[in-house]
Amino acid sequence: MRSCSSRLFGVTFIAALLALPPLLGSIYTSNHVLIGADEVVSEDLYAAGGRVTVAGTIEGDLLVLSGELTITGTVQGDVLGLVWGSTRISGEVEGSVRLAGLRLEVDGEVHDDVSALAVEGRLSGDVGRDLLVIAGQAVVGGEIERDVHAQAWRLEMDGAVGGDVQARVDDLRIGGSTRVGGNVLFRASGDVSISADAAVAGITTRREVLSPVWAKAVTRLFVWLSVAAFLVAGLLLLWLFPRSGRRAVEVVGERPWRSLLVGVAVLVVPPLLAVPLFLTLVGLPLAVLLLVCWVLGLVLGPLPAVAWMGRRLLPKHYSLYLGFVVGALLWRSAIWLLSLVAALIYAVPLFLGLGAFVLAAWETRQAALVPAGESG
Numbered sequence: 104m105r106s107c108s109s110r111l112f113g114v115t116f117i118a119a120l121l122a123l124p125p126l127l128g129s130i131y132t133s134n135h136v137l138i139g140a141d142e143v144v145s146e147d148l149y150a151a152g153g154r155v156t157v158a159g160t161i162e163g164d165l166l167v168l169s170g171e172l173t174i175t176g177t178v179q180g181d182v183l184g185l186v187w188g189s190t191r192i193s194g195e196v197e198g199s200v201r202l203a204g205l206r207l208e209v210d211g212e213v214h215d216d217v218s219a220l221a222v223e224g225r226l227s228g229d230v231g232r233d234l235l236v237i238a239g240q241a242v243v244g245g246e247i248e249r250d251v252h253a254q255a256w257r258l259e260m261d262g263a264v265g266g267d268v269q270a271r272v273d274d275l276r277i278g279g280s281t282r283v284g285g286n287v288l289f290r291a292s293g294d295v296s297i298s299a300d301a302a303v304a305g306i307t308t309r310r311e312v313l314s315p316v317w318a319k320a321v322t323r324l325f326v327w328l329s330v331a332a333f334l335v336a337g338l339l340l341l342w343l344f345p346r347s348g349r350r351a352v353e354v355v356g357e358r359p360w361r362s363l364l365v366g367v368a369v370l371v372v373p374p375l376l377a378v379p380l381f382l383t384l385v386g387l388p389l390a391v392l393l394l395v396c397w398v399l400g401l402v403l404g405p406l407p408a409v410a411w412m413g414r415r416l417l418p419k420h421y422s423l424y425l426g427f428v429v430g431a432l433l434w435r436s437a438i439w440l441l442s443l444v445a446a447l448i449y450a451v452p453l454f455l456g457l458g459a460f461v462l463a464a465w466e467t468r469q470a471a472l473v474p475a476g477e478s479g
Contacts, residue, residue, distance in 0.1 A: 136169070138176065147180065151387070157194070164198065170378075172204075174211070181215075187378075192228070199232075207238075209245070224255075227262070250285070267305070277301050330435050337406045337427055349423060351407040351463035352414065355455050358462065363451075366404070366458030373397040400457055407459040408452035409434050 129148050136152040138144060138159040147163035155169040160177045167184035174182070175194045182196050186204035192211045199215040207221045214231040224238040228245045233252070236243075241255040243262055250266040258270055261278035267285035273293040279300030286305035289295075295309065341348040355362055377393050380386030410423060413430025434452065438445045 140176065172202075233266075244280075326439075330431070333402070333435075334428060334431055336403060337410070337431060338424055340403060340406065341410070341424060341427060347460075347463050347467045348407075350466060351456070351459040352410045352423065354459040354462050354466075355407050355411040356415075359455060362455045362458030362462060364458065365461050366454030366456065369400065369457045369461055370397075370404075370454065400460075401453070404454075404457040404460070405434070405449070405452035406456050407463075408455040412452075 132151045134153045136150045136155045138157045140158040142159035144161045148161050149166045151168045154171045155167050157174045158176045162179050164180035165178050165182045169186050170188040172186045172190040174192045177195045179197045181198035182200045189206040190204050191208045194211045196213045200213050201218045203220040205222050207219045207224045209226045210228045212229045216232045217230050218235040220237045222239045224236050225242045226245050230247045233249045234247050235252045238255045240257045241253055242259045246263045248265045251264050251268045253270040255272050257274040258272045259276045261280045263282040265284045268283055268287045270289040272291050275291045275295045277297045279298040281301040283303045287303050287307040290310050373393050377390040380390035409430040410427035413426035417426050438448050
């Protein structure tokens with residue numbers, strides 16, 4: 104009886120999961136997802152594709168995963184998503200816009216907030232509430248009803264802001280057409296240009312760019328925690344996989360150039376494979392898993408090269424674990440002391456280690472298959 108109840112619960116749960124997407128909204132996947140000018144989507148829209156174009160009306164939210172997004176129509180809800188290319192909103196969004204992408208251009212109308220993480224952001228349209236932008240370069244030339252919060256390498260302002268402006272930048276330019284209803288508070292480590300024609304109702308304050316004591320303490324704490332986490336994760340990995348882990352360390356010394364080339368391929372290929380997989384519902388979980396493994400590789404990839412270096416510095420009778428600890432501490436110290444070449448100090452062991460992991464895993468797999476082949 105209990106078994107029947109468990110099976111019934113399982114079937115019901117699976118059926119509910121299968122019915123969930125239609126309840127949540129429409130799901131469109133295509134190389135080019137197009138909502139035509141006369142088309143109306145009466146619910147939330149989940150769009151995944153190489154390009155997403157909205158010329159019609161979406162009566163709910165738009166959740167997008169795409170290489171390019173263009174909105175010339177109307178979205179009555181929010182727009183949320185990841186766009187690894189360019190985004191242009193020249194239509195109307197009655198809710199908020201929360202996007203991460205390469206380039207964002209808003210010359211239409213957003214009734215609520217705009218939150219953007221982009222390499223380049225240009226806002227010449229109207230925003231009904233607040234603007235939050237984190238970008239390499241940000242240009243604000245439209246009308247923002249409330250506050251602007253910005254962190255950018257370069258910030259240019261030439262529009263109207265109803266509230267306050269708070270910014271952390273390297274370079275800042277406030278043009279003559281700028282109108283700010285509140286205060287302007289900014290930290291800038293580079294050039295600052297404020298036009299005499301700019302109108303600021305409140306006060307303009309430039310604060311010094313300082314690292315407070317607590318920030319330095321937190322930074323150092325994170326550094327030590329990252330070192331400890333790498334040591335623990337490395338020792339655990341070597342303990343869980345003693346055969347392949349030891350072989351990966353040996354491969355670094357035996358075939359460094361092949362390991363280096365394979366490591367570069369391992370670092371480049373997974374993101375390229377993940378992009379087309381993201382465009383299909385079937386491939387989406389596989390793409391996420393692939394990227395998770397890729398990120399783990401970025402963190403733990405240097406392990407074989409670091410352990411090999413530590414083993415070379417110690418007498419042969421010392422264990423691999425001690426060699427790894429010594430190599431890891433020296434490696435992280437070199438990154439800290441030689442900050443100008445820290446990226447190179449990290450990259451070389453990363454490529455070597457990733458390649459050695461792959462070659463060692465391949466050898467271990469081939470060795471495991473040999474007895475079965477011989478017996479057959």
